[in-house]
Amino acid sequence: MKLRMTTVFAASGLIALGACTDPSLNGGQTGNISRTQQGALAGAAIGALYGATRDDDKNNQGRDAARGAILGAAAGAVAGNILDRQAAALEQAVQNPNVQIVNHGSYLQVILPEGILFATDSAAVSGVAQNDLYAVARNLNQYPNSRIEVIGHTDNTGSAAYNQDLSQRRAQSVAGILTAGGVSSARIVAVGRGEDQPTASNATDQGRAQNRRVEILIRPTQ
Incomplete structure (x- = not known):
């Protein structure tokens, strides 16, 4: 049951992030997401898994997975945004x-x-x-x-x-x-x-x- 709850929270985090895609950032194409958003999604998945497995007393795994997803998404978004900016700067240089x-x-x-x-x-x-x-x-x-x-x-x-x-x-x-x-x-x-x-x-x-x-x-x- 706890494992299922962890999966649900992780999936929910990914869906919520995917729903936040702004078409104006992707040439109006909702089917393609930016590297920043890709980093957020990947970070959310990794963070959710990490948050669930790091709970010492095995209680509230769903909550820990959700927290991990939020922190992972933030870190992934930052990394993705940096690569976006570096790639753009390289193309100009x-x-x-x-x-x-x-x-x-x-x-x-x-x-x-x-x-x-x-x-x-x-x-x-x-x-x-x-x-x-x-x-x-x-x-x-x-x-x-x-x-x-x-x-x-x-x-x-x-x-x-x-x-x-x-x-x-x-x-x-x-x-x-x-x-x-x-x-x-x-x-x-x-x-x-x-x-x-x-x-x-x-x-x-x-x-x-x-x-x-x-x-x-x-x-x-x-």
Whole structure:
């Protein structure tokens, strides 16, 4: 019975939050909610579960779940709002239209195609691309509560060992520019994935071009 009551309170919190969606915040589309609202919903669910399981005497689990949902929703909304603002600032700061900035709700993904970063088989970042990377660095300094993963990717042309080494060197080059832009090296991890994580088919030139990229993942720490 107590477990059912906990579930009811958690579900009620989620429904209530979903009902508060303001269409004016989403281009008039009630079917899509903002990242702030998504964070609130996720936080409510986690908070409800946490509140119910932290009750030492097992009394009033429904009340504890409701309290947890409220606190979790508030924390989730704050985190979601910060990512919304950081993503918007990045979109304004980065000049190259081929750079993609994707807000996944719990982290940001900056996708930089090889063509704007490197010459063929090179790990030296082009001068034009450096400007955008310094813009990313300034953004990361404005939002310091995150850890950054710089991940290099290649297509499957050539040996796997060569591609792994090239992707690692490219990731390190991008990470080095972020560090030169003032981002603490303690926040950054550079990793090469070689040809192991394609996003498109390597059977076509277009697909291989999409696979040759460096991604910057920005994961909030609080």
